[in-house]
Amino acid sequence: MKAQNLFKIALLSLTLAAFTLTSCKKDDLQTGSNDPETLTQLSTDEANLEDISNEALQDVEGVLSYNGGNLKSTERIPCNATIDSTSVINDTITIYITYDGLSCNGRRYRTGQVQIKKHVGSYWGMEGATVNVKYINFSVTRVGTGQTVILNSNKTFTNVTGGYIFMLGYNNFTTLTHRVEGYMSVTFPNTTTRTWNVARQRTYTGTRGNLVLTIDGFGTSGEYNNLVVWGTNRNGEEFFTTISQPVVIKESCGWDPVSGIKSHEIPSVQKSATVTFGFNSAYQPIEPDECPTHYKIDWVNGTYTGSAFLPLR
Numbered sequence: 001m002k003a004q005n006l007f008k009i010a011l012l013s014l015t016l017a018a019f020t021l022t023s024c025k026k027d028d029l030q031t032g033s034n035d036p037e038t039l040t041q042l043s044t045d046e047a048n049l050e051d052i053s054n055e056a057l058q059d060v061e062g063v064l065s066y067n068g069g070n071l072k073s074t075e076r077i078p079c080n081a082t083i084d085s086t087s088v089i090n091d092t093i094t095i096y097i098t099y100d101g102l103s104c105n106g107r108r109y110r111t112g113q114v115q116i117k118k119h120v121g122s123y124w125g126m127e128g129a130t131v132n133v134k135y136i137n138f139s140v141t142r143v144g145t146g147q148t149v150i151l152n153s154n155k156t157f158t159n160v161t162g163g164y165i166f167m168l169g170y171n172n173f174t175t176l177t178h179r180v181e182g183y184m185s186v187t188f189p190n191t192t193t194r195t196w197n198v199a200r201q202r203t204y205t206g207t208r209g210n211l212v213l214t215i216d217g218f219g220t221s222g223e224y225n226n227l228v229v230w231g232t233n234r235n236g237e238e239f240f241t242t243i244s245q246p247v248v249i250k251e252s253c254g255w256d257p258v259s260g261i262k263s264h265e266i267p268s269v270q271k272s273a274t275v276t277f278g279f280n281s282a283y284q285p286i287e288p289d290e291c292p293t294h295y296k297i298d299w300v301n302g303t304y305t306g307s308a309f310l311p312l313r
Helices: 003-033 037-068
Strands: 081-085 092-102 108-119 129-142 148-159 176-187 193-207 210-217 219-221 224-232 238-250 256-266 271-279 294-301 304-311
Touching: 037 092, 037 108, 037 129, 037 148, 037 176, 037 193, 037 224, 037 238, 037 256, 037 271, 037 294, 037 304, 129 176, 193 219, 210 224
Parallel strands: none
Antiparallel strands: 081 092, 092 108, 108 129, 129 148, 148 176, 176 193, 193 210, 193 224, 210 238, 219 224, 224 238, 238 256, 256 271, 271 294, 294 304
C-alpha cells in the first residue's frame, strides 16, 4: 500500500475518533443541562403541599368558625377526624384535630394531628384574631398515587379582615382575608426531610357552595418579594417561589386552581420555572365555565429551555 494511502487512512481514523469523542461530550452536556426533572419535581411538590395545607386550614377555619368554635357541634368536623380540647392553661386553650381516614373528597388518607392554640375570650371572627397552628406527624397519602408526605409545622394563622366564611354573600360581607406564616418540616416519599418557609395570603369571595379562593404571597427574603414558599428542595437546592399573578381557586372546580402564575427560582444553579394555571386535557386555556385538569410549566436550566403540561391531581 502506498505511503500516501496509509496517510489518508490514518488521518480519517483520527478524524472519526475526534468526532466520536466530541459527540460523546456534547451528549453528556445536553443530558445534564437539558433535564427539567428538578424543576418539575419542585413544582409538583409545591402544588401538592399547598393543596394539603389549604385543605387542613379549611378544617381549622371550620372548627373555629362554627358558633365561635363550639366543639359540641358536629357540623364542621372534618371527615374521619375527632376534635378534643384541653383545659385552659395561662389563658390559652388547645384544640386537637386527630385524623385517621379519608378526607371528605376521598383524595387523601390522613393520620396525625393538627394542634390549634387560641386565647380564651378571643374569637376567630374578630378582626386581626390569631391562632397558632401546628401539624404534628401529619401524614397525608394521595389516593391517586399512593405517595405519602409527613408534615410537622409551626404557623401563625390570622383573620385579617374578621368575619367567617359562612357570612360571605350576606349583609354586604363580600371579602374574607386570612394569612398564614411560619415554617414546616416536610418528609417526602423518598424519605428526605426539608424545611420550607410559608407566607401565604388567602382571600375568599363568593357565596357558600360557590366560593372563590385567591392566593397571594407576602414573604420576603433577600432580593425576593411576594414569596409564598421558600426553602430547600428534595435535591438540597435553595429555592424561592413567588406569585406574580394571584392564583385563583374555585370551590365549584373541586378547589383546583383555574388561573394565576407562580415562579420557582433556584439561583445557585441557574434554574427557574414559570407555572401558569388554567389548562384543560387538550392543553388549551380553559373557558370561563370550564374546570382545569392541567397546568403549564416553562422551565430554564442554564442555557436550555422547555415547556411541559402537568396534571393537577
